[in-house]
Amino acid sequence: MFEGYSLAELGSIFAMQGFAGLILFSVFVLMALGLAIIFGQMGVINMAHGEFMILGAYVTYLCSNFISSTVPALFPAYFFIAMILAFFASGALGMLVEWGMIRFLYRRPLDTLLATWGLSLILQQVFRSVFGAREVGVVLPDWLMGSVAVTDTIEVPINGLFVMGLTMAITVVIYAVMFRSRWGQGVRAVMQNRTMAGAVGINTEKVDRYTFGLGCGIAGVAGSAFTMVGSTGPTSGQLYIVDTFLVVVFGGAQSLIGTIASAFTISQAQSTMEFFLSGSTAKVLTLLTVVVILMLRPQGLFVLKVRR
Amino acid sequence: MSSDKFDAGKPVGGLPSPLRRKLLLGMAALPAVGLLPRGALAQALPTDAVNTTKLAVTDSTVKVGILHSTTGTMAISETGSVQAEKLAIAQINEMGGVLGRKIEVIQEDGASDWPTFAEKARKLLVEDKVAAVFGCWTSASRKAVLPVFEQYNGMLYYPTFYEGLEQSKNVIYTGQEATQQILAGLDWVTKEKGAKSFFLIGSDYIWPRTSNKIARKHIEMKGQKVVGEEYFPLGHTQFNSVINKIKLTKPDVIYASVVGGSNVAFYKQMKAAGIDLNKQVLMTISVTEDEMLGIGGENIAGAYACMKYFQSLQNPNNEKFVAAFKKMWGANSVIGDVTQAGYLGPWLWKLTVEKAQSFDIDKIAVASEGIEFTGAPEGYVRVHGNHHLWSKTRVGRARPDGQFDVVYETADLIEPNPFPKGYQ
Numbered sequence: 178m179f180e181g182y183s184l185a186e187l188g189s190i191f192a193m194q195g196f197a198g199l200i201l202f203s204v205f206v207l208m209a210l211g212l213a214i215i216f217g218q219m220g221v222i223n224m225a226h227g228e229f230m231i232l233g234a235y236v237t238y239l240c241s242n243f244i245s246s247t248v249p250a251l252f253p254a255y256f257f258i259a260m261i262l263a264f265f266a267s268g269a270l271g272m273l274v275e276w277g278m279i280r281f282l283y284r285r286p287l288d289t290l291l292a293t294w295g296l297s298l299i300l301q302q303v304f305r306s307v308f309g310a311r312e313v314g315v316v317l318p319d320w321l322m323g324s325v326a327v328t329d330t331i332e333v334p335i336n337g338l339f340v341m342g343l344t345m346a347i348t349v350v351i352y353a354v355m356f357r358s359r360w361g362q363g364v365r366a367v368m369q370n371r372t373m374a375g376a377v378g379i380n381t382e383k384v385d386r387y388t389f390g391l392g393c394g395i396a397g398v399a400g401s402a403f404t405m406v407g408s409t410g411p412t413s414g415q416l417y418i419v420d421t422f423l424v425v426v427f428g429g430a431q432s433l434i435g436t437i438a439s440a441f442t443i444s445q446a447q448s449t450m451e452f453f454l455s456g457s458t459a460k461v462l463t464l465l466t467v468v469v470i471l472m473l474r475p476q477g478l479f480v481l482k483v484r485r
Numbered sequence: 486m487s488s489d490k491f492d493a494g495k496p497v498g499g500l501p502s503p504l505r506r507k508l509l510l511g512m513a514a515l516p517a518v519g520l521l522p523r524g525a526l527a528q529a530l531p532t533d534a535v536n537t538t539k540l541a542v543t544d545s546t547v548k549v550g551i552l553h554s555t556t557g558t559m560a561i562s563e564t565g566s567v568q569a570e571k572l573a574i575a576q577i578n579e580m581g582g583v584l585g586r587k588i589e590v591i592q593e594d595g596a597s598d599w600p601t602f603a604e605k606a607r608k609l610l611v612e613d614k615v616a617a618v619f620g621c622w623t624s625a626s627r628k629a630v631l632p633v634f635e636q637y638n639g640m641l642y643y644p645t646f647y648e649g650l651e652q653s654k655n656v657i658y659t660g661q662e663a664t665q666q667i668l669a670g671l672d673w674v675t676k677e678k679g680a681k682s683f684f685l686i687g688s689d690y691i692w693p694r695t696s697n698k699i700a701r702k703h704i705e706m707k708g709q710k711v712v713g714e715e716y717f718p719l720g721h722t723q724f725n726s727v728i729n730k731i732k733l734t735k736p737d738v739i740y741a742s743v744v745g746g747s748n749v750a751f752y753k754q755m756k757a758a759g760i761d762l763n764k765q766v767l768m769t770i771s772v773t774e775d776e777m778l779g780i781g782g783e784n785i786a787g788a789y790a791c792m793k794y795f796q797s798l799q800n801p802n803n804e805k806f807v808a809a810f811k812k813m814w815g816a817n818s819v820i821g822d823v824t825q826a827g828y829l830g831p832w833l834w835k836l837t838v839e840k841a842q843s844f845d846i847d848k849i850a851v852a853s854e855g856i857e858f859t860g861a862p863e864g865y866v867r868v869h870g871n872h873h874l875w876s877k878t879r880v881g882r883a884r885p886d887g888q889f890d891v892v893y894e895t896a897d898l899i900e901p902n903p904f905p906k907g908y909q
Contacts, residue, residue, distance in 0.1 A: 186733075190729055190732065190733050193729050193732070194726065194729050196725075197725035197726050197728075197729055200725055201723050201725065204723065302556065305556065305560065309564075310555070310556075310560035310561050310564050311561050311564065311775065311778055311779065312561055312746065312749060312778065312779025313778070313779065314749075314777075314778055314779055314780065314781035314782075315781070316781060316783070322756055322757060322783075322784075323756070323757065323759065324757060324758055324759035326759075332758060332759040334725075334754065334757035334758050334759070335757065336753075336757050337725070337757065403722075405753065405757075406722065406723075406750055406753060406754060406757075407722040407746065407749060407750045407753075408722075408745075408746035408747075408748070408749030408750060408779050409749075409779070410561055410746060410779065411560075412557070412746075413746055415720070416720040416721075416722055416746055417722075447723075448723075448725065448726045449726075451726035451727060452726045452727075452729060452730060455714075455715050455716060456689070456715050456716055456717035456718070456721065456727060457689045457716050457717060457718055459726075460717075460718055460721075
């Protein structure tokens with residue numbers, strides 16, 4: 178397929194392809210971080226994760242409409258406001274759900290699967306009733322569209338760079354919160370041994386609620402960011418849920434590093450294969466590889482080393 | 486809405502009063518006396534005569550079904566069809582109904598689930614005994630209900646443009662089949678843009694694959710080249726790799742049949758990757774005004790779409806239709822190709838029933854051939870013997886405001902050819 182191209186042309190295509198892979202990687206990490214906390218750390222199989230993301234996307238949509246009609250001067254910066262609002266909206270809903278539903282199901286993981294799946298259907302129908310069945314178009318500020326020309330032939334999409342930057346920032350924040358703060362220590366203590374954590378005076382219920390809220394909040398931010406690359410409709414969340422679980426499970430559910438490593442592996446494999454093979458074949462091969470590796474190594478790529 | 490009468494069907498009803506008095510006597514005990522002027526004609530055409538197969542037809546009413554997804558993924562697309570069908574039915578009732586009988590709608594939800602479609606179709610035909618069903622959107626749902634319609638001898642008016650390769654006594658296809666939609670568009674882009682190479686990209690299911698098969702045959706028969714053909718799973722949201730591939734192969738035309746949510750991702754990412762659709766020719770057969778809402782006009786402006794109807798079409802029928810649609814469903818509503826095709830269904834059925842002077846499915850199936858609807862928003866349409874429509878094909882250019890500028894239309898109606906020889 179490369180006959181008739183100069184070396185320089187091929188070089189720039191491969192450079193752009195490299196960026197495409199990195200962007201996919203960022204998207205995967207962003208999708209999976211929230212779930213890595215909820216599923217990985219708390220052990221809750223949250224099938225409604227995609228809907229929390231779409232809630233963030235709808236918040237962005239409302240925010241864009243509101244700002245462009247009231248204070249158009251702020252429009253170029255609205256995306257940041259929208260992401261913060263998305264975080265709080267999804268986070269608050271997450272805490273509500275934890276309080277009203279999840280906390281009764283901590284000891285019954287399979288029931289949470291059913292319950293959260295039901296929740297996802299309910300949320301989809303709520304979105305449909307409120308925003309209509311059709312997809313909504315989120316208008317982006319101009320500076321987020323278009324591409325940067327690195328050289329004459331290499332162009333990198335700006336929104337891709339934005340997602341990459343955002344992902345890095347959120348990853349660093351999560352890392353700091355989970356591994357460098359007192360609160361994060363509490364979270365990890367509760368996850369490792371709930372009874373003991375309670376015995377030493379940690380309010381485990383509160384920790385659960387905030388952790389779940391944090392995971393959902395991050396999902397909201399991810400959803401907000403994805404309005405740049407994907408669609409916003411009542412069922413759009415379903416597009417992400419499979420990939421999200423894939424990344425988290427493949428990485429080893431309890432390890433944040435594992436999530437990142439697995440996002441990297443899957444995204445690179447998929448984007449390279451998509452380039453050389455066709456789209457559907459690439460997806461099939463990626464899934465097959467993941468299945469085979471998980472058969473050989475059911476605990477995922479990385480495992481938290483704890484004494485049990 | 487009485488001002489919205491179309492020149493197609495002549496208003497019926499309102500016969501002289503002796504008949505009416507007779508009817509009053511005859512029906513005095515019945516509660517449904519609100520429809521007397523219409524009932525008068527029904528008396529002239531007694532129910533026993535126009536309905537020999539025990540359909541849900543009375544002296545004053547006839548029941549029809551609407552079967553679309555109002556929940557689930559497909560609700561995005563099917564909502565417009567439901568609205569158009571209800572508008573058409575409301576207008577027909579306004580004009581006196583069908584053979585003097587007011588149309589009553591029984592709406593069922595297919596819930597984006599094909600077995601549900603089949604089950605609801607059976608319910609409409611067996612329990613409700615509806616005289617016609619307007620419904621289905623995806624080919625999968627149509628394939629699921631087809632055996633039901635054939636077994637219980639129902640009549641389905643199917644609005645979506647689709648891949649062809651099907652014909653049934655029990656279905657009237659009011660959208661275009663693949664060759665009608667594809668060939669004229671390809672010829673236009675070749676002539677107008679001097680296109681020599683094409684990159685075909687679509688979602689991975691039967692309609693894009695069959696359409697691209699026809700497109701590829703046509704392109705290669707004319708000595709042009711297909712430089713790439715790619716399919717992505719439904720709902721795929723990452724197109725960066727294929728966009729790089731498009732950049733590498735530098736096709737004259739990107740020929741796109743990506744559907745649903747993937748569309749949004751595809752066009753947004755192309756724009757972000759610096760592909761300017763004002764310079765790069767892109768022709769799509771899957772983006773209507775409906776999809777534009779989600780994609781955002783600014784992301785797709787400049788692209789060409791090839792289908793039979795655009796909301797911006799300028800003719801008196803369409804102006805009336807758009808005004809009536811907006812009056813009924815809100816000023817912000819948009820009308821895409823399939824929505825318009827959905828609107829044709831009830832009208833074609835009414836005209837056919839009046840021609841056949843009967844609601845019987847067998848008679849309608851035969852009488853359908855040659856039915857003309859001059860009030861169609863897309864202009865004049867005629868039903869072919871193969872139950873598809875003769876229609877024009879048009880090319881529209883996407884505008885940032887979510888509408889299309891019609892830049893080309895075929896001079897003549899194109900004959901529907903669901904089983905194209907040499908293209909399979």
